[in-house]
Amino acid sequence: MSIMGTRVVRTEDPQFLSRGATYTDDLIDERLTGALHLTLVRSPLAHARITAIDVEEARKAPGVAAVITGADIDLPAALLFPGADKNMVRSWLAADKVRFVGEPVVAVLTEEAYQGQDAADLVEIDYDPLPAVIDLRAAATDEVLLFEDAGTNTSNGMGLDDAFDENFFDGCDVVVTKEIVNQRVAAASLETRAASAVWGGDGRLTLWCSTQAAQGAKAEVAGWLGVEADLVHVITPDVGGGFGAKIGADPEFAVVAWLAKHTGRPVRWNETRSENMTGMVQGRAQLQTFTIGGTKDGKVLAYRLDVLQDAGAYPRLGAVLPMFTRMMAPGVYDIPKVESRARILVTNTTSIAAYRGAGRPEATAAIERAMDMFALEIGMDAAEVRRRNLIQPDQFPFTTKGGAPYDSGEYEKALDMVLEASGYTGLRAEQKRRREAGEVVQLGIGVSVFVEITGGGAFSEDASVQVHPDGTVTVLTGTSPHGQGHATAWAMLANEHLGIPIDKITVKHGDTDLIPRGSGTMGSRSLQTGGVAVYKAAGELVELAKQRAADLLEANVDDLEVVEGRVGVKGTDKGVTLAELAGKEELKVDSVFDSGAPTFPFGAHVAVVELDTESGKAVVDKIITVDDAGPVLNPLLCEGQRHGGIAQGISQALLEEVVYDEDGNPLTATFADYGFPSAAELPSFTLLDMATPTHLNPLGVKGIGEAGTIGATPAVQSAVVDAVSHLGVRHIDMPASPLRVWEAIEAARSEGGAPIDTARSTS
Amino acid sequence: MTKVQITVNGEATAADVEPRLLLAHYLRDTVGLKATNIGCDTTSCGACTVLLDGESVKSCTLLAVQADAQEVTTMEGLSADGEHLHPVAAAFRAEHGLQCGFCTPGMVMATVSLLKENPTPTEREIREGLEGNLCRCTGYHNIVRSVIAASGQDPDTVQGLNGHAETAPSGGVEVAPGFSTGSDS
Incomplete structure (x- = not known):
């Protein structure tokens, strides 16, 4: 019997479950004997000029081997994303100006780890505060610049040269436009960032680091240090989660390597969670304005997406992700006219990069919200509107108006499967009953149909x-x-x-x-x-x-x-x-x-929430999903990927948000403050199977790692809005916290909140 | 410096430690047992959960001196080796209750403690019982199944829904769609 497609338990687990995995901070290696411990002094201000740094007291502290400032490091500041404005470079340790809370300023090296914080506390840095740029629209005014030499806060743009077509929505019976937030979230891998470095007698660097791409990390670190790539040897021990945020190297890795060279000793670095929540790249962070137009009988004719992407203080991978958002803008729908553009802006926040889905969930969230609002406007069931616009199986391969070459898909079948398994008609009947009875706890049903790009x-x-x-x-x-x-x-x-x-x-x-x-x-x-x-x-x-x-x-x-x-x-x-x-x-x-090309997995989710209209709290009762990534090699692993993705999707919809105040102070810098979901806040998940192969590889397989996140986020958000739509609520930004939901209900009521379409058709 | 004597996984350990030394660092750096991980600074994530005289504690919240003259059990103390896993660890493997593995030692120890207090928990009791242990990979679905399985109950029954894509017996062999035909090589 073939092993393909069977439920094989992991070969990794005996070690992981007995002695534990070996993460970078767990390494016991003779090359790291006598390693110094790195503690970084980070900026407490979002935007400020550094006027003085005094490290004399710190140097005298017990166990201190060296205290290094930006002036000591002889490496040129680096452009971390090649497509950004060339002035938007990051120094290894900030010397003149800091641009986000958490930016490294001083490096303290000590014999023992605990001595590092003692010495770091003795470092004196004088800052001259500058106004912080946090809001994307404020950033776009260029009134306060992060990089004076750039003369703008725009890092890069996509489609900005051509004006939107003013006749784009001609012929539409109904046009709906809405500005929505796809909020900033933290990848929050349980293992924080870590790196250890030593230079050998042969002049080669050995760098152990927590990364999703050793070869990429090697190339980046070699480039940053200005050494031949052959002189860098990267070793990736076990990695405690990444979710996109550990792609390649982080600037701190280069600092660790440089300090090892400078001191002639091995150096170890393992950040704290607070450092991680302020210093590691984060994800999403788009302000989107969509406009959708179509006919009263539910045919979408035109869709426009206008994106402001927050790049954080120093543009990194996040500055290119709107490319995927634009490419995937029309999602699973055959929309005759699609246009989009994106402006990528720097703000006084930690940099944005990839996070599970990386540009595609943002596209899906926008089009699915647009479909829902369009459905509400024409008084048609959300599932039915979707059905009327889906790309049909006989249309594949299908190149969308977003420019994506979809390989294969059966979207309507996926939708039918989740509707049937969820008992959709019955759910709508129960919802109607609760609405008519005016019950406190209302039922919300969210439907999403999605397609994404894997191996892109x-x-x-x-x-x-x-x-x-x-x-x-x-x-x-x-x-x-x-x-x-x-x-x-x-x-x-x-x-x-x-x-x-x-x-x-x-x-x-x-x-x-x-x-x-x-x-x-x-x-x-x-x-x-x-x-x-x-x-x-x-x-x-x-x-x-x-x-x-x-x-x-x-x-x-x-x-x-x-x-x-x-x-x-x-x-x-x-x-x-x-x-x-x-x-x-x-x-x-x-x-x-x-493979020569990416593949396009797809699926459909139905989320069911119970929403207390007095407290505003929504709880996901059920989520039923199809995540079709072609043939499944090992269902155990595949389901695990789906589960994790679904959880992160639900969590973005309801719980998670990285928050900065107007001065750029992070308000969610610990796990006590950030909305990291626990087991108690999530349901078990119902997974349905469907396998549509791709022709792009001999196994017919597509990617599964991010699907759950992409489908679940809009399904849950939609369910929350759906639970209170009869009260006049049309949209609630994520995360749909109890306060936000309650405010939306109150706002709808104060606006007269005419109950609408309580007798919606069911499919 | 203060002298501590702590029995770790049945073996006597002793060291002169700074009074501020966290138990987690004592276990990792003084004793050299690296399974116990540290994932936050606010006692939120539970990756560092160990048993102190049989009760689960977060070892990042306890000073080593507070564990003086007591017994600590870490995940290393549960299983003789990878081939002879403790029933809780074995259940985590069978139900794929771990991915990156970072939360796992804490999650396994918290489960041992949970099942000691409540040998046949419901799904809700498991979810609330493990609320102090965060996992970013699994969405908890398979962790819940692991705990159910470790309690000797049937995950499919207790979870009360079609958790697997098909209702395969827990840990059983099941052929996924797509490879069910045509791959007889």
Whole structure:
């Protein structure tokens, strides 16, 4: 029986569940013996000039080996995103100006970790405060500039050169426009950022760091340090979650490496949660204005999306993500006219980068809100309006007006599945009953249909498979798992060809000397690129083994088959094991798989909330999802990815928001303040299966890592609004906190809140 | 410096420590047991949960001196090795109750404590009982299933919904769509 598609428990877990994983801060390595501990003194102000730094007292503190300021570091400030205004560079330690609370200013190196904070407390920094730019519209006025030399707060733009078409909505019966917030959220991986560095006698840097992409981190750090890439060896130990925020390297990694060089000693750094919540990149942070127009019978004719993207103080990956938002703007709908643009602005906040979905959830949130508001306006059921506009199966491959080349999809089937499984008609009946009875706890039903893009960044990935004479197998992969279970999944893919048990197959990743090429794990790309590469390499290894065995066994290659790690002549007992072949000559294949294009997984979610109209509190009662990413290699892992995504989607809709006050003080800098969901705030999830293959790889697989987030966020937001729409509420920004919901109800009531369309049709 | 004597996973340990040293750092850096993780500075995440004389505590909130002359159990103390997992750890593996693994040691220890107090918890009791342990990867769905399974109950029954894509027996082999046909190589 094939192992493909079976529920295989993880090979990672025996270690993780007995002695624990080994994260960067757990490393015990002789090269790190005697390492200094780095403590960073970070800016307490969002925007200020540094007028004086006094480190003399700190230098005298017990255990202090060095105290370093920006003036000491001889590296040029770096443009962290190449497409940004070239003046928007970040110094390694701020010397003249700070631009966000949490920006590193002084580095303290001590023999013991606890001594670091003692010494850091003795550093005196004088700041001359400047007005902070937090609000995106304020940023766009350029009245206060973060970078005077740039002369603007606009980092970059997309589609800004062409004015919107003023006749765009001609012919529409109904046009709805709305400004909505896709709020800033924190990736909040449980492991914070960490790095350790040492320079060897050979002049090479060894850098252990928590990253989703070792090879990318190597290239970035080498570039920042101004050394040849070959001189940098990045090793990725186990990584405690990433969710996009650990793509590549962080500037602090370069500081750690520079300090190790400067002091001639190994240096370790592991940040606190407060540092993480102020200093690590965050996600989303778009202010969107959508306009949707169509006919009274529910056909959408035109859709426009205008995005202001917060880049944070120093543009990073977030500055390019509106590209995905624009590309995915029309979602699953066949909309004749689509236009969009994005302005990316700097503000006095921590930088924005990728967070689970990275640009696509923002697109989905906007179009799904637009569909809901359009549905309300024409008095049609939300599911029905969606149905009338879905791209149909016979239209694939389909290039949208957003420019996305959708490979395959069956959107209506996905919608039908979740509607049926949720008992949608019954839910609407129950909702009607509660509305008519005027009950305090109202029912809200949210529907989303979504499509996303996976493997959208890098289409190619490397893999190497080697069988050893002892019968074990080593798989090298350029992907970089941090919870996804590649050690198990890639072993399954190798096993499928080799027939060698997965507990004899070791999957290695994240060591740039061992695996020089790779693009890491991000954008749900791993299986459809790296996984397929492993599958391909193992298949090629089997062919190689057959050729060698043919000579040995004096048989025709076509008469050979590989079963359970042995090449045998069909119908006979003649054969040779792969291990024996490996004993005669190295049995190893390096392979590359290039899909040439991204894939477009899709799905549909129904969320059901119970909303207390007196307190404004909404609780997700049920969520039913289809997340179709093609054939499922290991349902255990796939479901895990869906669960995590759904939870983060629900949580963005209801709980999470990184908040800065108007002076740029972070108000959510700890887990005591940030709306991180616990088990008590989430329901169990109902997953439905659907598998529409792509033609872009031999396994037909697409990415699953982000789907849940993309579908759940709008479904839950929609459900909350739906629960109170009969009171006149049309929209509630995320997170739909009790206060926001209560305010929306009160506002609708004070505006006369004419109850509307309580007798909505059901599909 | 203050002398402490703490029994960790059944073995006597002793050290002169700063009075401010957190128990979590004592376990990690003084004793060298790295499974216990630290995920926040506000006693919110529970990654550092250990048992102190059998009761679950967050070891980032306790000073090492407060554990003097007491017994601490960390995740390393539960299972002999990876092949012989404690029933709670084994349930986490069978139900895929972990992904990145960072919350796992704390989550497993909190579960041991929870099940000691309530051997057959309901889903709600599990969710509220683990409220102080945060996980970013799993959405808690499979953690809840793991705890149910560890209590000897059937996750599908207790969870009360079709949690798996198909109603496969817990931990059983099930063929997912897409590979169910045509992949007989």
